[in-house]
Amino acid sequence: MSKRTKKVGCTGWMGPRYGIRIRRRILEIDTVKSARSRCPKCATVTVKRVASGVFECHRCGRRFASGAYQFTPAPPIVRTERAAEPAAAPGKR
16 A cells, blocks of 8 residues: 555645645644754753643753744843943933
């Protein structure tokens, strides 16, 4: 027997219903949802989705909040030192 869901993947159960655009969109979401991502703490590719918007690293055990389906780590916080500002004259704002 030949493989029946080569193009449609996990949306094969829908058959011809709902239209090709919706089925392709669901297929894309499902593949992104089940993919593993890189952990921002331990730098291994072990972060998986636990629930909607919740991702967990299976190596270090850290949990992260991110997008509903795809893990996008928060950008690093960059702090810059402020130059010494001159004191404002009284009465001026």
